[in-house]
Amino acid sequence: MNQMIRKHVRNFCFLLITFATGLFYFCFYLVGITFGVAMSFTLVGIPILYYVLRSTETFLQHERIRTKVYTDISVRTLPTRSQEEGSLWEKVKAEFLNEHNWRAIIGLMLQLGIGMLSLICATLFYLAPIILLFAPILYFIDISSISLFGIENKTLNTSLLFMLLGAVFLWIGAYLGNGLVKMIGRYTRRLVKDFARR
Template sequence: MNQIIRKHVRNFCFLLITFATGLFYFCFYLVGITFGVSMSFTLVGIPILYYVLRSTETFLQHERIRTKVYTDISVRTLPTRSQEEGSLWERVKAEFLDEHNWRAILGLMLQFGIGMISLICATLFYLTPIILLLSPVLYLLDVSSISLFGIENKTLNISLFFMLLGAVSLWIGAYLGNSLVKMIGRYTRRLVKDFARR
């Protein structure tokens, strides 16, 4: 029983972290690439652009490790990229023209959308059922009134009905949450596999 609870807590944390990292990747690449390209005429933007484009390997390694820790889905290790020879401009050009690099960047930025879905699903699948389970306690303590589909938690019978609904929702939500976590893990595995093919 403890193992099942631990697994669902891990899934909940994974969904929340997916939202946080997706938001970070989206902002990082949007600001970094825009700033690097716009400032490249002053030569300040060229190193910024180079390091922003080069960061995909580090972020994919992070995603690979996080997926392995939280989902037990094995993701292949990324081979370390060698440092390109030549001037900084040639290295930026090589990174900029690398198709696999742009696919990885788009895949990481797409995690913002996946993260938004993860946040909504984490709330629906894990938090809402727990609040519904606690509705008799909330009714007895007169802490707050829960309303669901226009029905308010004003009587003990309704609060017991909400508790039953919460138990069913928790069982279904845990199954759906586990499925969503596996889908995100497979997405990460495909992203890493595509990047490692370069």
């Protein structure tokens, strides 16, 4: 039982972290690439663009490790990229024309959408059922602001019904949350595999 609870807590944390990292990747690449391209005429943007484009390997390593820790889905290790020879302009050009690099960037930025779905599902699958489980306690301390399908928590019978529904929703939500976590883990594995083939 303890192991099952720990697994569901890990799944909940994984879904929340997926939202946070998805938001970070989207903002980082949107701002970094836009700023780097816009400032490249002053030569300040070229090193910024190079390091932003080069960061995909680091972020994919982070995603790989996070997926392994939280989901037990094994993701292959990324081979380290060798440093390109030549001037900074040639390095930026090589990174900019690397198709696998752009696929990884788009895949990481798409995690914002996955993260939003994860946040909504974490709330529906884990938090809402727990709040429903505490409906009788909330009824006794006279907090009747919980309502479900238009029914408010105003009587003891209603609060007991909410508690029963919370237990059912928690069981179903834990199952659905586990499936969602595995789908996100498989997405990360495919992203890393595609990047490693470059």
